Amino acid sequence: MLKLENVSKAWKEFQLRNVSFELNDKYCVILGPSGAGKSVIIQCIAGILDVDGGNIYYDGEDITELKPEYRNFGYVPQNYALFPNMNVYKNIKYGMTIRKIDKITADKKINDMAEFLNISHILERTPKTLSGGEQQRVALARALVLDPKLLLLDEPTSALDIHIKDTVMDELKKISEITPIIHITHDFVEARTLGENIAIVIDGELNDFGTKDIFKNPKNERVAKFLGYNIISENNSKLAVAPENVKIEKADMITNNINNNNNNNNLDNPISTKYGIVNGYIDFGYYKSVSISYNNDNLKCICDEDFEIKSGDNVSVNFENMINI
């Protein structure tokens, strides 16, 4: 389907460097922190930005130099870019008018699409009277009526209320059965829920590309850090451990022996059990997230909601599923 080969784009302050990947599945999520270059990649694919180096192929054809209108990719920008002076119907029809599609065909397509996206009742309204979710559906309809070969979505849920995110994700999944999607986001939940292929872009570089397994097995320290893993240096090697795999227990009974250097010889199992001190609670998007001082690092960990600990408590720490990176 789509293949990027060493795609590069450079400005003075930002460089996208040698991005290469090939899509096999219908839903691809490009995940990365703000400013990583996700929009730049999607705009290069759309043809809105010219690449400085590398090639883009679609079904084996080199489309690097092809003008956007000949690529037939649908592109929905972050702010949806609806025309404020046109009603919803005319917004959706816009691309078909440019392509001189006859009125009967256009009407049928608009009505079918409006029904599919549940916006038939707002066709006469103007964009400023619509909710964020409605505007987004109109933008999707405007792209989809042109039967794009690929739909490119720039942060499709960022302007939406948290309560309708799940509904929108269900709809996007449904759309992807008909039209393959590339969706950019910095939201891990969205990426995990929707992504069949996931590309992780950090600081202008593709750091990892694969299935959802990349969440369980980050490729390098940069990706691990971005995904929220703790990085632990032990015996001259670096290990990554997810917050949910840092197991802690109260260590009141052994406080006399506690140190933070992992070499307490008075303990039964000095190798697998290490010690830390609770720093306090942190907001990490999980129910009970705790920060612990361990070997001069602050580690994130998650514990059962009924586990009673407070700042300053000594805890024994065990790590599970550590990954060498």
Ligand SMILES: Nc1ncnc2c1ncn2[C@@H]1O[C@H](COP(=O)(O)OP(=O)(O)OP(=O)(O)O)[C@@H](O)[C@H]1O
């Ligand atoms: N036309 C341009 N001229 C100069 N720099 C640009 C241009 N377009 C984008 N950039 C820069 O490229 C970098 C990456 O921008 P991009 O919009 O791709 O980030 P992003 O990963 O999509 O971030 P966000 O999640 O915040 O949207 C930014 O530093 C941005 O300022």
